[in-house]
Amino acid sequence: MNATRPSSTQKYKFADLLAGPAVRERWERVRKYFFLRESTYDMTSRCNIRCDGCYYYAGEKQFATDTGDPEAWRELMRQEKARGITFVVLAGAEPALVPGLLQVCYDEIPLGCIATNGVKRIDDSVGYKIHVSVWGSDATSLRVRKQKEMLEKQIGNYRGDNRAVFVYTFTRDNIDEAAPVIKQLSDNGCRVTFNMFSAPEGYEGTLVHTEETLAKTRSVMLDLLERYPGHVLFSPYSAVAHTHRLGLHGLYGCPYPRKNPSTDIGLGRSFRQYRSDLTWDRAAACCVPDTDCADCRHYAAGSAVVTSKLYRHATDPDTFKAWLDYVDTYLAVWVKGYEKGENLCRGIVEPPEG
Ligand code: SF4
Ligand code: SF4
DSSP: OOOOOOOTTOSSOHHHHTOSHHHHHHHHHHHTTTTOOEEEEEOOSOOSSOOTTOSTTSSSGGGSOOOOOHHHHHHHHHHHHHTTOOEEEEESSOGGGOHHHHHHHHHHOOOEEEEEOSSSOOOTTSOSEEEEEEOSSHHHHHHHTOOTTHHHHHHHHHTTOTTEEEEEEEOSSOGGGHHHHHHHHHHTTOOEEEEEOOOBTTOOSSOOOOHHHHHHHHHHHHHHHHHOTTTBOOOHHHHHHHHOTTHHHHHHOOOSTTTOOOOSSHHHHHOOEEOTTSOBOGGGOSSSTTBOGGGOOOHHHHHHHTTTOHHHHTTSHHHHHHHHHHHHHHHHHHSTTOOOOOOSOOSOOOOOOO
16 A cells, blocks of 8 residues: 655645544554555466456466466565565466465465455465455356356355455446345355456457446445445445546556556555566556556556545545545455454545546
């Protein structure tokens, strides 16, 4: 978490924003995690399924030659630790296909998260958070991901596993399916957060949102958050930020190297996105490479884009509370052992201008 600097025109002093025990307590809780410095790693270019609109199989990274040698990964993790990386996001294609490499990473850097399709279970000895991607009902998964009974398989693998957070990705087509899917997850004691389909560059398929589906998604997210507060890890401001017509870069300015030329501070300095051959390219480095920045509303992007804008949100008590809720959600979704608090701001707050 890297914070941008305050503006001299702000009306409230920071101490005013911390008035009230609930806000102060939340601030003290979240600021303990400001040490997190992330980078992301494609563990393999193989996947056990093939989904329409997959950003991994767009662009160059899919053609990297996999490094299957655990000692090469161990050495990379040691180098990453030495340059200050404290949190790893292991993705791919499908990380569950290389369990030995996941174990090596966990043994070297114990804070992190794995993005998986959930079809193959990851062993308990890898104690990272596990994000299980859900793209709609089983009928939709069969159509878009060519998998039968996908949700049942995913729940079977991760029910009762406190590492797991299911990630429901809203596309233009599956908004009405969210309610029964979230009910099924909640009935099985699973926790879930929300993502937005963000088109890969050059994508011409049917999953891209329109202004109408963005508005409808926001309303469904808010409704599900009200109905399943114990199982949905989200906040009203998360819904606002991720369903805005401008997208995350347009709203806040993205700090990842791909959009940020600065090499002095924050993510522009520290973030790398390694391909499965252990190379990285600054010009392509962000958490969702090959995604079209103009359509980027991805939950992983927001975790850096919004959380890094502390001072932009330190304008008035409601906006600051909304930002705290966003960060609290991000930590509950991404960091092992962090439990989500009650949202402090229940109303709709518009993103402040930069
Ligand atoms: S499971 Fe993930 S990596 Fe595999 S094809 Fe689907 S979106 Fe791509
Ligand atoms: S795709 Fe998203 S996270 Fe990546 S550089 Fe563009 S705006 Fe940033």
